[in-house]
Amino acid sequence: MSERIREKLNILADAAKYDVSCSSSGGTRKNDNKGLGDSHASGICHTYTEDGRCVSLLKILLTNHCIYDCAFCVSRKSNDIKRAAFTVDEVVSLTINFYRRNFIEGLFLSSGIFKNADFTMERLLNVVKKLRLEERFNGYIHLKTIPGASEELIREAGLYADRMSINLEMPTESGLKLLAPEKSHEDVKRPLGFVQNQIIQFNDEKKLIKSTPKFVPAGQSTQMVIGATPETDKDIMHTADAFYKNFALKRVYYSGYIPISNDNRLPLIGTQPPLIRENRLYQTDWLMRFYGFHVNELLNDANPHLDVDIDPKLSWALRNLQFFPIDINLAAYKMILRVPGIGVGSAKKIIQARKFGKLRADQLKKIGVAYNRAKYFIKCADTTYQIKDYQGTQIKSFILAESQSKYLKNDVQQLILF
Amino acid sequence: MQISMIYLIDGSLESLLCAVFEWFERKPGKILLQLENHYQPDAFTEVFYVHKDNKKADRVWAGLQKKLDKSWMRRFYCTFLSESAQAYSSLFEFSCYIFSSPPGAGANYGNAHVLAVAQTARKVEREKHRMEAFIRFQHSADGIFYCCIDPDFNVLPLIMNHFKNRYADQQWIIYDLKRHYGLYYDLEKAEEVNLNPDEEKNLQKTTGGLHADQENLYATLWKDYFKSTNIAARKNTKLHVQHVPKRYWKYLTEKTGI
Numbered sequence: 001m002s003e004r005i006r007e008k009l010n011i012l013a014d015a016a017k018y019d020v021s022c023s024s025s026g027g028t029r030k031n032d033n034k035g036l037g038d039s040h041a042s043g044i045c046h047t048y049t050e051d052g053r054c055v056s057l058l059k060i061l062l063t064n065h066c067i068y069d070c071a072f073c074v075s076r077k078s079n080d081i082k083r084a085a086f087t088v089d090e091v092v093s094l095t096i097n098f099y100r101r102n103f104i105e106g107l108f109l110s111s112g113i114f115k116n117a118d119f120t121m122e123r124l125l126n127v128v129k130k131l132r133l134e135e136r137f138n139g140y141i142h143l144k145t146i147p148g149a150s151e152e153l154i155r156e157a158g159l160y161a162d163r164m165s166i167n168l169e170m171p172t173e174s175g176l177k178l179l180a181p182e183k184s185h186e187d188v189k190r191p192l193g194f195v196q197n198q199i200i201q202f203n204d205e206k207k208l209i210k211s212t213p214k215f216v217p218a219g220q221s222t223q224m225v226i227g228a229t230p231e232t233d234k235d236i237m238h239t240a241d242a243f244y245k246n247f248a249l250k251r252v253y254y255s256g257y258i259p260i261s262n263d264n265r266l267p268l269i270g271t272q273p274p275l276i277r278e279n280r281l282y283q284t285d286w287l288m289r290f291y292g293f294h295v296n297e298l299l300n301d302a303n304p305h306l307d308v309d310i311d312p313k314l315s316w317a318l319r320n321l322q323f324f325p326i327d328i329n330l331a332a333y334k335m336i337l338r339v340p341g342i343g344v345g346s347a348k349k350i351i352q353a354r355k356f357g358k359l360r361a362d363q364l365k366k367i368g369v370a371y372n373r374a375k376y377f378i379k380c381a382d383t384t385y386q387i388k389d390y391q392g393t394q395i396k397s398f399i400l401a402e403s404q405s406k407y408l409k410n411d412v413q414q415l416i417l418f
Numbered sequence: 419m420q421i422s423m424i425y426l427i428d429g430s431l432e433s434l435l436c437a438v439f440e441w442f443e444r445k446p447g448k449i450l451l452q453l454e455n456h457y458q459p460d461a462f463t464e465v466f467y468v469h470k471d472n473k474k475a476d477r478v479w480a481g482l483q484k485k486l487d488k489s490w491m492r493r494f495y496c497t498f499l500s501e502s503a504q505a506y507s508s509l510f511e512f513s514c515y516i517f518s519s520p521p522g523a524g525a526n527y528g529n530a531h532v533l534a535v536a537q538t539a540r541k542v543e544r545e546k547h548r549m550e551a552f553i554r555f556q557h558s559a560d561g562i563f564y565c566c567i568d569p570d571f572n573v574l575p576l577i578m579n580h581f582k583n584r585y586a587d588q589q590w591i592i593y594d595l596k597r598h599y600g601l602y603y604d605l606e607k608a609e610e611v612n613l614n615p616d617e618e619k620n621l622q623k624t625t626g627g628l629h630a631d632q633e634n635l636y637a638t639l640w641k642d643y644f645k646s647t648n649i650a651a652r653k654n655t656k657l658h659v660q661h662v663p664k665r666y667w668k669y670l671t672e673k674t675g676i
Contacts, residue, residue, distance in 0.1 A: 013642075036585065051648055051658070052657025100555065258652070356523075356529070
C-alpha cells in the first residue's frame with residue numbers, strides 16, 4: 001500500500017513540477033469553523049527545492065494520462081513514461097496529513113486530460129469539495145481550470161478554490177500552433193474571461209449581500225514557456241501585458257523551457273534552460289506591476305530584447321539619461337522609483353525621511369539604497385558638483401566593473417576607447 | 419558627547435520602559451544602557467540601577483502608544499524580542515527621541531535610532547516568518563503534534579496566534595529549547611508551558627510502535643515529494659541555501675538523513 005502511494009506521488013509530483021506557480025498569497029479564508037487551516041495573507045514558503053524554487057503547496061497532477069500530444073509537455077500522449085492516477089481520497093488524505101504537520105500551505109491540483117474536459121474537471125471538483133466540506137479545510141487551494149469544461153463545473157469549482165489558472169503555454173498563437181496544433185489561445189481566453197466575470201459578479205453581490213460566498217478570492221494566473229519557440233522578449237511581455245489588462249490576472253509566470261523531448265521542433269535535450277532570460281522577464285514583469293513602467297518603455301521595436309548583462313531598469317535608465325540625475329530631496333516618488341538601485345521599500349523610506357531634513361549619501365546607504373549603482377542617477381544633500389557628464393556606455397562599464405553578476409562566470413571587460 | 423552615567427536594566431520590557439521614565443525624570447545627559455548581568459564595573463562612570471516599577475512602565479508604554487501608531491508599537495515589541503543589548507539601547511534612544519519630538523517622528527528614517535529599531539524589528543519578523551514556515555510537527559502517540567525549536571530571537575509570543583488559528587482542531591506543542599519554555603494548545607486556548615529537563619528530553623525523542631510507522635510514512639512521502647518536485651537541470655545550490663539557511667536544516671524533515 002505505502003509503496004504504491006509513494007510511486008504515485010513520485011510520478012505525479014514529477015509531472016507537475018514544470019508548473020512554476022507556487023504562490024499561496026491572496027488567500028483570505030479564515031478558520032472560523034474550528035476546522036483545519038487558516039490562510040496567511042502573504043503566503044508562506046515552507047521550503048525550497050535544490051533549484052531554489054519555493055515549495056508552498058503540494059503540487060501534483062491528479063493523473064498524467066492525457067489525450068493531447070503537445071510537444072513541449074512531459075505528459076504528452078506519445079511520450080513513453082510511467083502513468084499513474086490518484087484517487088480522490090488519496091489526494092485528500094495526503095493534503096490533510098501534510099498540512100497538519102506544517103509541510104505545506106495547501107494544494108495545487110492540476111491534471112492531464114483523460115476522456116474529456118468535463119470528466120477531468122469533475123474529478124478535480126470532487127477533490128476540492130471533499131476538502132472544503134468534509135474535512136473543513138481552510139488552507140489554500142490552487143486549481144487548474146480545464147479549458148473546454150462546462151461553465152457550471154467551473155463556477156462550482158470557483159466556490160472552493162482560492163486561485164484558478166490556465167496556462168497559455170506559448171507566448172504567441174503561432175508558437176502554440178507549431179507545438180500543440182490541437183490547442184489555441186482562444187480556448188484559454190474563454191474560461192479566463194468567464195471566471196473573471198464571475199469574480200466581478202460575486203464581488204458586486206458581496207457589496208449588497210454580505211453572506212455572498214467567496215469566489216476565487218486570490219484571482220487567476222497563467223504561465224508561458226520561454227525559449228521553446230522563437231518569440232522575442234517584446235512579444236512575450238506584450239502578451240503578458242495584454243493578459244494583465246484584459247483578464248485582471250494576479251500573475252503571469254515565465255517558465256524557461258527545460259528540454260524533455262527529441263522532437264526537432266524543440267531545443268535539444270541537454271540544452272541549458274534559459275535561466276537568465278527568464279530572470280530578466282520576471283524583472284520586467286515586476287517593473288510593470290510595481291514600478292509604474294509601461295511595457296513600451298522597456299520593450300519596443302527599437303529594443304525587442306532585454307539586455308542579458310544588466311537588468312531592465314538600469315538598461316531603461318541608460319537609454320533615458322535625459323531624466324537624470326534627479327534630486328532625491330525633491331523628486332516625485334514615481335521618479336525615485338525609477339532610479340536603478342532604489343527599490344519600493346527604500347523609495348518609501350526616502351519620501352518619509354526627507355520631510356525631516358535633506359538626506360545625505362550615508363543616510364541613503366543605511367536606508368538600503370544600492371548606492372554604488374544609484375549614484376550615477378541621483379543628487380543628494382552632499383553631492384559635489386559634477387563637471388563631467390558620463391555616457392551611458394561608461395556608466396554601464398563602471399557598474400559592471402564593480403558588480404559581480406552570478407551569470408557572468410568568465411567576466412570579460414571590453415575596453416572603451418573614448 | 420561624554421557619557422555621564424550607566425543605566426543598568428534586568429532585560430525585561432518593564433525595566434527598559436522604566437529606564438526611559440527615569441531618564442526623563444533625572445535628565446542626566448547622555449547615558450549608556452547596559453544589562454545587569456553583562457555589567458563590568460568601571461571606576462569613572464556613575465551607575466544607576468533601574469528599579470522595576472510596573473506603574474512607571476505602564477505610563478511609558480501608554481505614552482508611546484499616544485505617539486506611535488500600531489505598526490510602530492509592534493516594531494517596538496519585536497525589537498525588544500531580539501534580546502540583544504544593542505537592541506535595548508536602540509529602543510531606549512528611540513523612545514527618548516520619540517518623546518522629545520512631535521508626533522510622526524517615527525517616519526524619520528534618517529535618524530539612526532529610528533532606522534535601527536525598524537531594521538531590528540524586520541529581522542525578528544523574518545525569524546518569526548521562518549518559524550511559521552520551517553516548523554515541522556510530529557504526531558505523537560498521545561495525539562499531540564509537537565515540535566522543538568531554538569530560534570535566533572524569542573519569537574514564540576509572535577507565532578502563537580498564527581498556529582492557534584491554523585491548527586484549531588489539533589493539540590500541539592511548540593517548545594523553545596534555547597529559552598526553556600513552550601506553547602501548548604489544548605483545543606481551547608494556547609498557553610505557555612515550562613517543562614523540567616527530563617520532560618524536555620522526552621519531547622525530543624521520537625515515539626515507537628505502530629504510530630511511528632504512520633509518522634515515518636508521511637515523513638518519507640514528504641521527502642519523496644521534495645525530491646520529485648525538484649528540476650535537476652535548474653540546480654542552484656546558492657539560491658537554495660540563501661532561502662533555507664543551513665542552521666534551519668535540523669528542523670526540516672526533507673533535509674534530514676534519508
